[in-house]
Amino acid sequence: MSRRLVVVTAGLSNPSTTSLVGERLADAVSTQVAGRGENVDVEYIELRELAVGLAHALTTGGLPDPALDEVKRRISSADGMIAVTPVFNASYSGLFKTFFDVLDQDALVGMPVLIAATAGTPRHSLVLDYALRPLFAYMRATVLPTGVFAATEDFGSADGADLEQRINRAAAEMATALVSTRTGVEGLLQEHLDQDGASGRSRDGVGLQPPVNDFAALLHGHDGS
Structure with missing residues (x-):
């Protein structure tokens, strides 16, 4: 049985470190799910491609936007989500927050969500617990215990091994949630x-x-x- 996993990233550049972290997490989840004898279909959603539609949604009272509506549908029907944001001014980006502001109120109820963030310095690592975790708890998602924070120094250095460990630990939690949600229930x-x-x-x-x-x-x- 195949599960559906959506990866929502709010990086502004192309390519971006934020998107890279989302891809690494998704690859690790796919490996973990396969190890449990199941399959997972991964869909990537780059929020920068929806920036204009999100601005219109906020300023026009929610007039229909085919691209944005399709993304909402894909998220609502997913079995799990990976959400990755860059850190701006000590919190998630405005683009990231705007998307979840316009998302349907019940879209994430009970959905396992793996939270992750990127920044230039590890001083922002607490953003996972004081910003991202409360946001998704408010939306009644099931926020996984392990969040992943990646600073610039985590790439291409000895600290990269620690990042890989965090990715694998979080991926194992998501894989368990994806498989047990269907098979157990x-x-x-x-x-x-x-x-x-x-x-x-x-x-x-x-x-x-x-x-x-x-x-x-x-x-x-x-x-x-």
Whole structure:
């Protein structure tokens, strides 16, 4: 069974370090998912290509934009997301924030999200916890425990090994989330559906309730003492 992973990056240049980190994370997730006997389809979304549409969405009250609407649809139907932003003025970029401002309110509910950021100096590494994590928690996504921060010095130096370790650890968490979300839940649903109907779950998986015993039957044989 194939999963769908979207990689949202907010780099402004082409190529950009932000996009590179997104690609490395996606490659690591693909490897980890394959190691679990599954497949993942990766889609890349470069927010700089949507900059004009995002500006119009903010200033026109949300008039239809075919390109932006298609991206929203792709994200809403994904099984997981990698979100990478450059750090500007100690926080995520305006382009990054604008995109998630116009995203549908319930688009990320319950979705596993791997957060990552890039900057020129490691002094900005806390941006993962004081900016990105609260943003996606507010959107009710499932933010993975390990975030990935990459400073300029992490590339082409001895520190690159540490970055690779962080990437692999975060990728393993995403792979686990992607595989267990489908196999674990679907297996549980099928187990209940295979029973004689006493579970109370409807065919679409909504309304799982255990059998409810009548209160009078529970008290049968007791005199109240």
